[in-house]
Amino acid sequence: MKTLYLKFIRLMSLLFLISFFSCEQIEEKPIIGEDEDEETFEYISEKPYNLNVIYFVPADKVPNENYHQRLSEIMLDGQAFFLKYMKHWGYGNKTFGLLKDDSKKRVKIHVINGTKPASAYPYEGGGNEMRKEIDAYFSENPSEKSSEHFLVISAVNQAVTGGANPADVPFYGIGRYAYALDYPGMSIDDLGKDGVAGSEATKWIGGLLHEMGHGLNLPHCKEKVSEASDPNLGTSLMGSGNYTYGNSPTCLTHSSAAYLNNCQVFAESQGNFYGPVSSSISSIQANFENGSIKISGTFESDVPVSDLTFSNRPESDAGGYQAVKWVEKPDGTSFSVAMPIEEFWQKGNTLYDFSIVRHHTNGANTATNYAYSFENDVPSVDFGDRDELDKSAWSIVDFSSEETSGEGQTGRAADVIDGDSETYWHSQWTGNAASYPHHFTVDMSEVKTAKGLSITQRNGQRKIKAYKLFVSNNNSDWTLLKEGEIPNLSGRVYFDLASESSFRYFKFEAINSHDGHQFAALAEIGFF
Structure with missing residues (x-):
């Protein structure tokens, strides 16, 4: 009996030790939410x-x-x-x-x-x-x-x-x-x-x-x-x-x-958020007056707009950390803002990407971009509407390449003259990718007279840097009309010609890109 009793005691002691060390092990193992139930x-x-x-x-x-x-x-x-x-x-x-x-x-x-x-x-x-x-x-x-x-x-x-x-x-x-x-x-x-x-x-x-x-x-x-x-x-x-x-x-x-x-x-109530929006700037006027950059115009939108943000981002600030912004409420479909330059941190000689953001009531935000610059602390604001030539009869008669699949419903050469800044021409990148230089040629259907060039960079990658513009009346004999560089900014930029020129055909040649890649993209081209 004594032997059985001792065996029982040893067994109980062993079970206790096993239980003790098991509990210790569980307590040491972190458990999610262990501090609170x-x-x-x-x-x-x-x-x-x-x-x-x-x-x-x-x-x-x-x-x-x-x-x-x-x-x-x-x-x-x-x-x-x-x-x-x-x-x-x-x-x-x-x-x-x-x-x-x-x-x-x-x-x-x-x-x-x-x-x-x-x-x-x-x-x-x-x-x-x-x-x-x-x-x-x-x-x-x-x-x-x-x-x-x-x-x-x-x-x-x-x-x-x-x-x-x-x-x-x-x-x-x-x-x-x-x-x-x-x-x-x-x-x-x-x-x-x-x-x-x-x-x-x-x-x-x-x-x-x-x-x-x-x-x-x-x-x-x-x-x-x-x-x-x-x-x-x-x-x-x-x-x-x-x-x-x-x-x-x-x-x-x-x-x-x-x-x-x-x-x-x-939101304070349920609704449909982040659905598609069709919105654009219908007209815009811009000037520098009495120490302020003044912007006014009209917009279109199929979803109501509660506010507009007017953003000024230095070109060198890709992340937008230095962007200064103003907010105004629309008056129907009209807007206006005065932005005192004393509120800007960077003046001197600075290129700015200016955007007008529409804040839609469904939570979506749409933007249209322009460009201007400070020159010796004074803003040179020249992106207001020009009386551009009608492009409805224009056609593409030649191009080096275009992207027909990889950019969805856009990417074609014809998209550069369709009047829509959301569509764009893109050089071919699927299959056998095309390299610089890239070009396209436009027939304006008749001789037109212009005093300036309008270029709208794509709101995205593959922005063109250097370009040449050739003109002709017979699509055979070409004259170099203008060459230069386009700012690395989204939106429309105007370039004055040396003098008024008349021509029927023009060829735009992209020489290189801002990002160093072999691809080119452009949203719109026109003349005023």
């Missing part, structure tokens, strides 16, 4: 559409401690920030929707465990890899998707001091997907503190909201000169505000608010 939260929203917030955890990473509370506080603070400036610019009590438990100050966060290690989701291309798994998650759980906008926050399990992106994770906006990161202890409470904790909080929390802005349809935008010193405004969040947020005055500009006003997750 998600079932204790009741997430609601008064809005019909809400931002989908995702915490993405690669297979070799773990959720950072207390991530739910910390990220919820950051999102709620960001929601209040956006609300403040929507009200400031006259758009009312509006901000982006979030599913949240107000009493417990928690935001609904979808945790998605990546199937691959963090190295499979790098800065370059990692966003698309994450998106595949995110889209699969919402495809399997369609009721969890609350809008077309997503904020994806990567779990980074180390400090992220030093370098632009030492963790090598996606940190940008692509379409309606924004990517940011969470490092251990990232907290809204560190904003404004001295030292590393404060600077890193500003950089990464401000950066999170900056990238989220891109996911909410916002382009880059700089504050005006007077706004920079205004304590109620300061640095634009969509400019360099990711380095000032929570540390010095930071704002949403009027233009950012105009974009957000029609964004799906700012």
Whole structure:
């Protein structure tokens, strides 16, 4: 009996040890949401559409401690920030929707465990890899998707001091997907503190909201000169505000608010968002007067326009960080704006890409581009309408090549004289790609007299740099009429001829490109 008793004691001790070490092992293994029971939260929203917030955890990473509370506080603070400036610019009590438990100050966060290690989701291309798994998650759980906008926050399990992106994770906006990161202890409470904790909080929390802005349809935008010193405004969040947020005055500009006003997750009622829009500028006048660049004109649109943004981007600033913008409401289908040059940061001798953006009530935004320049601090604004020659009887009689399949419904040589700046001629790139120089020849059907040339670059890639223009009356004997360079900008540019010239045929020859590639594209060509 004693022997049996001892065996029983040993067995129970062994079972206890096994149980003890098993429990220890389970406790040491990180569990998603282990700090809080998600079932204790009741997430609601008064809005019909809400931002989908995702915490993405690669297979070799773990959720950072207390991530739910910390990220919820950051999102709620960001929601209040956006609300403040929507009200400031006259758009009312509006901000982006979030599913949240107000009493417990928690935001609904979808945790998605990546199937691959963090190295499979790098800065370059990692966003698309994450998106595949995110889209699969919402495809399997369609009721969890609350809008077309997503904020994806990567779990980074180390400090992220030093370098632009030492963790090598996606940190940008692509379409309606924004990517940011969470490092251990990232907290809204560190904003404004001295030292590393404060600077890193500003950089990464401000950066999170900056990238989220891109996911909410916002382009880059700089504050005006007077706004920079205004304590109620300061640095634009969509400019360099990711380095000032929570540390010095930071704002949403009027233009950012105009974009957000029609964004799906700012909507107060259900609707049809981001459908196709047909819109164009019907007429435009431009001049420099009394210290301001003055623009006026009319537009057409099959979807109502709530506001127009007038954007001025220096040619050298491809990302638009230095673009200064004005916003005006339309008067029916008419518009006008006065832009004092004292509000511009860059004058001197600067080429500008000017665009007129129509903010449509369905959330879509359409733009038309022009070009002008500052010369010795004075703007030379000459893109107002010219009395261009009618092109209805013009025809293409020769071309070096054209793209007939790869550009969808456009790409043909005839598209360069169809009067539509959204269509374009593109040199052949499918099959046997054509190389520079490229050309096309136009028959104007009769002799015409012109004093200037109108060229509209494609609003996209493959912009032409150097060109030559030849003219003829018999399509055989050619004279070089003009040569030069076209600005690396979208939109229409006018070039004066040395003198009035009469001719029936003209040949446009593209010599090289701005991007150094062998392909050419051009939206429109004409004469005035």
